[in-house]
Amino acid sequence: MPLLSPNSLLSSPHIATINSVRFFPTGRSGLLNPTTLHRFYSSRLSWQASSPMATPSSQDNGGVPGVAASKSSGFIISQNGVPGSTDRIGEIKRITKETNVHVNINLDGSGVSECSTGIPFLDHMLDQLASHGLFDVHVRATGDIHIDDHHTNEDVALAIGTALLQALGDRKGICRFGHIAVPLDEAAVEVILDLSGRPHLSCDLTIPTERVGTYDTQLVEHFFQSLVNTSGMTLHIRQLAGKNSHHIIEATFKAFARALRQAVEYDLRRGGSVPSSKGVLSRS
Numbered sequence: 001m002p003l004l005s006p007n008s009l010l011s012s013p014h015i016a017t018i019n020s021v022r023f024f025p026t027g028r029s030g031l032l033n034p035t036t037l038h039r040f041y042s043s044r045l046s047w048q049a050s051s052p053m054a055t056p057s058s059q060d061n062g063g064v065p066g067v068a069a070s071k072s073s074g075f076i077i078s079q080n081g082v083p084g085s086t087d088r089i090g091e092i093k094r095i096t097k098e099t100n101v102h103v104n105i106n107l108d109g110s111g112v113s114e115c116s117t118g119i120p121f122l123d124h125m126l127d128q129l130a131s132h133g134l135f136d137v138h139v140r141a142t143g144d145i146h147i148d149d150h151h152t153n154e155d156v157a158l159a160i161g162t163a164l165l166q167a168l169g170d171r172k173g174i175c176r177f178g179h180i181a182v183p184l185d186e187a188a189v190e191v192i193l194d195l196s197g198r199p200h201l202s203c204d205l206t207i208p209t210e211r212v213g214t215y216d217t218q219l220v221e222h223f224f225q226s227l228v229n230t231s232g233m234t235l236h237i238r239q240l241a242g243k244n245s246h247h248i249i250e251a252t253f254k255a256f257a258r259a260l261r262q263a264v265e266y267d268l269r270r271g272g273s274v275p276s277s278k279g280v281l282s283r284s
Contacts, residue, residue, distance in 0.1 A: 088264075090163030098151040099143035103159040107167050107264050109136030117141040117156055119149050121215035122223075125253040126156075133257035149219060157223040161230030168264065171195060175267045176275040178259030184251040187242030191255040194234040195263050197282045201228045202236045205252065209245040220249055224256070232282075 088107040095101075113130035115123045117139060130137040139160070143152030168174070174195065181190040189205075201224055207217040228235050237256070242248040267275065274281055 088167040088169065090165065090167035092159045092163045092166065094155055094159045094162075096151075096155065099141060099155040101141040101143075101152075101155045101159045102139070103156070103163045104136075104138040105160065105163045105167060106136035107164075110134060112136040112138075115139040117152055118143060118145045119152060119215060121213050122149070122153060122156065125249065128250060128253040129257045129260075131257070132254045133261040135257075135261075149214075149216060150222070153219045153223055154226045157226035158230050161227040161233070164227075164231040164233075168195065170274065171197075171281040172274050173266045173270050173272040174275060175263055175265050176281070178262035180255055180258045180262065181240060182251050182255035182258060183241075184247045184254065185244070187244060187247035187251045188240040189242070189248065189251040189255045190236075190238045190240055191252070191259040192236040192238075193256075193259050193263055195232075195281065196234050197232040198234055199228045199230075199232055200234045201225050202238075204238045205248060206239055206242075207245045207248055208243065212245050212249060217245055217249065220252065 087109070089104065090107075091102075091104045093102050109130075111131045111134045113127045113136075115126040115130075115137060117123055117126070118141060126137055126139055129135065137160075139156060141152055141156050143155065145152055176195050177193070179190075179192045181188060201221075203221045203224060205220065207220065210217060224235060224237065227233070235256075237252060239248060239252075242251065
């Protein structure tokens with residue numbers, strides 16, 4: 001019985017289209033849609049070209065309507081792309097004498113943002129991370145902002161970096177690298193990153209004002225340095241153009257989100273292997 005290889009999967013005549021959504025057959029009753037195509041490699045199923053096209057079923061997932069599950073692969077996939085049980089999620093609580101921070105991030109989310117740090121401009125930037133990375137980002141933080149925003153800004157970034165580290169796990173199958181340049185009106189920022197396990201930041205931003213609203217613009221670089229330190233990420237940020245401080249910073253966060261999204265996506269050709277000639281990517 002012939003097997004469907006990843007390269008031939010998309011051209012298979014056995015793929016059906018239901019309400020403009022393409023579905024792929026499994027060896028059981030599960031359905032797999034394009035938003036969760038990367039889960040092929042973690043499932044280690046045999047993909048059989050002669051398998052009959054399944055129909056949406058809830059019999060294997062506890063009766064949730066519209067969702068089909070594959071018990072043999074250990075993941076649950078929704079007909080409409082709702083994340084299943086193998087979503088890469090990191091959750092961190094960081095409590096010090098200066099701050100109390102709770103972060104939950106889902107790398108396989110849909111762009112949901114619920115952020116309250118006590119620093120309105122930082123909340124706005126975290127919204128960009130969620131929206132443009134298509135991550136679900138939940139951040140709750142209280143801190144000594146009666147002094148200034150420094151400690152809260154730093155500890156939120158440290159917690160996000162640690163949550164990313166947790167969510168990425170062994171980093172098997174990911175693309176690892178991200179590179180993009182993002183404009184925002186007159187501003188443009190380039191971000192290059194590598195989920196290498198080795199923390200490094202090069203930040204070349206020229207922000208013309210000391211504050212945006214009440215936010216100290218020196219804290220932008222410090223935010224990314226803190227995130228890099230705990231996530232084990234190599235990050236290069238370069239301003240290509242820009243005169244408006246708000247635009248420069250927002251373009252930076254948008255570019256970071258887009259580059260990170262590229263890096264955490266699964267590389268279908270890699271087949272679940274670690275994207276390193278060493279065979280391992282770990283936090284240094």
